[in-house]
Amino acid sequence: MDTTQLQGLIGTLAVLGLLALVVLPAIIGVVHDWRVDRQIERAAEGRRTSSSHRIARPA
Template sequence: MNTTQLQGLIGTLVVLGALALVALPALIGVLHDRRVDRQLREAAERQDAIDRPRPERRASGSASRRFARTV
């Protein structure tokens, strides 16, 4: 490997390192935002489940069948 190739390799590595330093914080921010969005969506779904009215459960059998009839 001659001097020109080595200088080219070093220059390429410097440019890639600078690109990583610039792009890495942005990538970390995007990942953080996605996590926060997921947490907010899950919290909203849990809140909707709490706020949603539950269907009323019917008692087993009607009132006339709960008590023995005497005729």
């Protein structure tokens, strides 16, 4: 491998590294949003099931 190929490889790796640094926070944010959405759905489902199983107590 000569100098030109080595410089090309280093340049390519640098661009890929910068791309990863730019894209990674966006991916982490999307995954976090999905997780929060699932937690909200589970909480809503839990409320629906618990409210349907309540026993009416005489006053």
